[in-house]
Amino acid sequence: PEWYLTQVLMWIGNHAQFLDDKIQPILDKAGSSVNAGLEFSRGLVMLILEKLAADIPCILYDDTLFCHLVDEVLLFERELYSVHGYLSSFPSCMHILSEESCFQRWLTVEKKFALQKMDSMLSSEAAWVSQYKDITDVDEMKVPDCAETFMTLLLVITDRYKNLPAASRKLQFLGLQKELVDDFRIRLTQVMKEETRASLGFRYCAILNAVNYIATVLADWADNV
Numbered sequence: 588p589e590w591y592l593t594q595v596l597m598w599i600g601n602h603a604q605f606l607d608d609k610i611q612p613i614l615d616k617a618g619s620s621v622n623a624g625l626e627f628s629r630g631l632v633m634l635i636l637e638k639l640a641a642d643i644p645c646i647l648y649d650d651t652l653f654c655h656l657v658d659e660v661l662l663f664e665r666e667l668y669s670v671h672g673y674l675s676s677f678p679s680c681m682h683i684l685s686e687e688s689c690f691q692r693w694l695t696v697e698k699k700f701a702l703q704k705m706d707s708m709l710s711s712e713a714a715w716v717s718q719y720k721d722i723t724d725v726d727e728m729k730v731p732d733c734a735e736t737f738m739t740l741l742l743v744i745t746d747r748y749k750n751l752p753a754a755s756r757k758l759q760f761l762g763l764q765k766e767l768v769d770d771f772r773i774r775l776t777q778v779m780k781e782e783t784r785a786s787l788g789f790r791y792c793a794i795l796n797a798v799n800y801i802a803t804v805l806a807d808w809a810d811n812v
Contacts (some may be wrong), residue, residue, distance in 0.1 A: 588639075588642070588655070588656050588659045588660065589659045591635070591638060592635065592659055592660070592662075592663040595631045595632070595634070595635055595663075596663065596666055596667070596670075596671070598631060599624075599627065599628050599631060599667075599671050600670075600671070602624075602627060603624055603671075606623040606624045606627055607623070607624060610623040611623045611624070624671075624672075625672070625673070625674060625677070628667070628671060628673055628677075629673075629677050629678065632667070632673070632677065632678060632679065632680070633678060635663075635680060636678060636680065636682070636683055639656075639660070639680060639683045640683060642656070643656070643683065643689055647688065647689070647692055648692075650696050650699070653692060653693075653696060654696055654700070657684065657693060657696075657747075660680045660683075660684065661747055663680065664679060664680055664681060664750060667679075668750075675752075679752070681750055681751050681752055682752060684751070685751055685752060685753055685756050690756060690759075694759060694760070694763060697744065697747075697760075697763060698763055698766070698767075701740060701744065701763075701767055702767075702770070704736075704740055705737065705740070705767070705770065705771060705774070708732070708733045708736045708737065709733050709774055709778075711732065711733070713732045714731065714732055714733040715731045715732070715733065715789070715790050715793040715794075716731060716732055716793075717729055717730055717731060717732065718732055718735065729792075729793070729796045730796060730797065730800045731793040731794075731796060731797050733797065734796070734797035734800050734801055735800070737767075737771055737801070738800070738801060738804050740767075741764055741767065741768070744760065744763070744764060744767075745760075745764070745811075748760040768801075768805075771801075775794055775797060775798065778790070778794060779791065779794050782794070
């Protein structure tokens, strides 16, 4: 997908000056409110939507290809809005990703890869060690690596779904994040039970620091609608 997505971004960028200098004055002179550059972008995005609608059913159940498609679409959308000033009221790829079969698949693979990430972060040798243990002014909370990595995982998921057009879809992703928080809580509890005989031990204290850090960050996020 990156081939045609990149091609469309190149066409938009390469035609911007021509549309602004040559076409926009004609529209302005005719008293039209149309923005030539945005209309050009919208027309090309409609082609992308047709292409995605044809491609997605073919790769829906191939986790690797489907995830790659979603990643490329999210990068495309980010550049389309931030660099080329595309309007949120226009049709976008997020509408295609929001369609029921595609969206449910997205949720499923997002959860699958998030759980795999949690497995690897907790089995890491550095799971209970702070990345900043040698920098005292940075490491006041003594945050173990697994807790920091987990919160980064949640933040990345938020960043991926925040531009979905429907609030109901965002809430489904929030539901996934709540599941992941509860799953992480259960994992911490299991590790803690193994450490109860050494309640002042290194790992037990690291678990308490992890819980405190996660609670603090979630409280900070409470104002993020």
